[in-house]
Amino acid sequence: MLKPSRRGQVAPFIVMDVMSAAAAQEAAGDDVLHLEVGQPSTAAPRAVLEAAKTALDQDRLGYTLAYGFPSLRERIAQHYKDWYGVEVPVDRICVTTGSSGAFQLTFLAAFDSGDRVALAAPGYPAYRNILSALGIEVVDLPTEAKDRFQPTVERLEAAGDLDGVIVASPSNPTGTMLDETAMAKLTGWCKANGVRFISDEIYHGINFGIRSVSALESDPDAMIINSFSKYFSMTGWRIGWMIAPPDLLRSVECLAANFFISPPTLSQFAAEAAFDCHEELQANVIRYAANREVLLNDLPGAGLSDLAPADGAFYIYADVARFTNDSVSFCQRMLKEIGVASTPGPDFDPTRGHHTLRFSFAGATEDMAEACKRLKGWLA
Ligand SMILES: Cc1ncc(COP(=O)(O)O)c(C=O)c1O
Structure with missing residues (x-):
């Protein structure tokens, strides 16, 4: 009898299941409001689309170097100067197949199976699922509202021997952020204790009043x-980057060449133009800010008042313990009965997510207001 591998049996990515249920309901004629999807509702910026069209016309789109185009890596290095005042040597930048591709490279280059890597709960589900598939032990750091749902040094100290820590600021699903002091405390502790620090900065640029701080x-x-x-509004182009420390560069390069050969060439041409599109991209952030205001103002009126601060990204994490102890079926009923799609908490926090859910406010502002109206009637 043929057997499937044990390591391939990771938990499902629940939001993808919600997305297909919402799509099926929509196909059946229902008016569904999509507060489940964690992606911009806008296309890539105009100059990005133009760059892609030119590349299609003029380039044969072959493989590139495993690390990506040198010119794109230079442009990314410039971005670190512009946004954070930090000099990043270009040879440390690796263009990847989205940040999802970067996770595989990072985890494989930095950890062996059996190593212990800590991450915040609630947190992005793929960290846990990819680490598990690679035989790396996931150590949950249960976070609290008083710490903005972010890991603390105290939590790290209580976690036993660690090989790595993953932090996301702004976080998915809470949107909460680490300020300079909180970030420096975490990186300082990791340095002093020989623990690799991995910072997922995918939501940088989408923040509401607080500056996004890079771990660099x-x-x-x-x-x-x-x-x-996210900020650059290019989900389907499957392009991202990572910055690796000197001791892992060769390993990342060999892994990248073997796993992917190179990141998508058309997307590399396009992405280079994205750094000149801040005006257009800021208009998206202004819309997210308006959507956030609508939800933060109107959800409490619907009975949902226990909300994470949503400093950045496009998510609001809500505690729905007042209404349910089973957020998965609560979200299913919400979708079925009032056509509001949201993501149940167990995707992000297997232990405590049964009484939480995540709303995404990446969509249209009218949809946010309409969702709150429907929720108010439903939860009354
Ligand atoms: C925190 C976080 N990291 C990474 C990703 C994956 O993004 P990418 O499209 O770059 O693979 C997501 C997607 O939702 C995310 O929320």
Whole structure:
């Protein structure tokens, strides 16, 4: 009898299941409001589309170097000067197949199976699922509202021997952020204790009043993962980047060449133009800010008042313990009965997510207002 591998049996990515249920309901004629999808509702910026068209016309689109086009890597290095005042040697930048591709490279280059890697709960589900598939032990750091749902040094100290820590600021699903002091405390502790620090900075640029702090500002050897998917509005182009410390560069290069040969060539041409599109991209951030205001103002009126601060990204994490102890079926009923799609908490926090859910506010502002109206009637 043929057997499937044990390591391939990771938990499902629940939001993808919600997305297909919402699509099926929509296909059946229902008016569904999509507060489940964690992606911009806009296309890539105009100049990005133009760059892609030119590349299609003029280039044969072959493989590139495993690390990506030197010119794109230079442009990414310039971005670190512009946004954070940090000098990043170009040879440390690796263009990847989205940040999802960067996770595989990072985890494989930095950890062996059996190593222990800590991450915040609630947190992005793929960290846990990819680490598990690679035989790396996931150590949950249960976070609290008083710490903005971010890991703390105390939590790290209580976690036993660690090989790595993954942090995301702004976080998915809470949107909460680490300020300079909080970030420096975490990177400092990791440096002092020989623990690799991995910073997922994919939501940088989408923040509401607080500055996005890069882990590179306090630790030049932190592993940085970023992407063109969110702020740059390029999810389907599958392009991102990572910044690796010197001791892992060759390993990342060999892994990248073997796993992917090279990141998508058309997307590399396109992404280079994205850094000149801030005006257009800021208009998206202004819309997210308006959507956030609508939800933060109207959800409490619908009975949902226990909300994470949503400093950045496009998510609001809500505690729905008042209404349910089973957020998966609560979200299913919400979708079925009022056509509001949201993501249940167990995707992000297997232990405590049964009484939480995540709303995404990446969509249209009218949809946010309409969702709150429907929720108010439903939960009354
Ligand atoms: C925190 C976080 N990291 C990474 C990703 C994956 O993004 P990419 O499209 O770059 O693979 C997501 C997607 O939702 C995310 O929320």
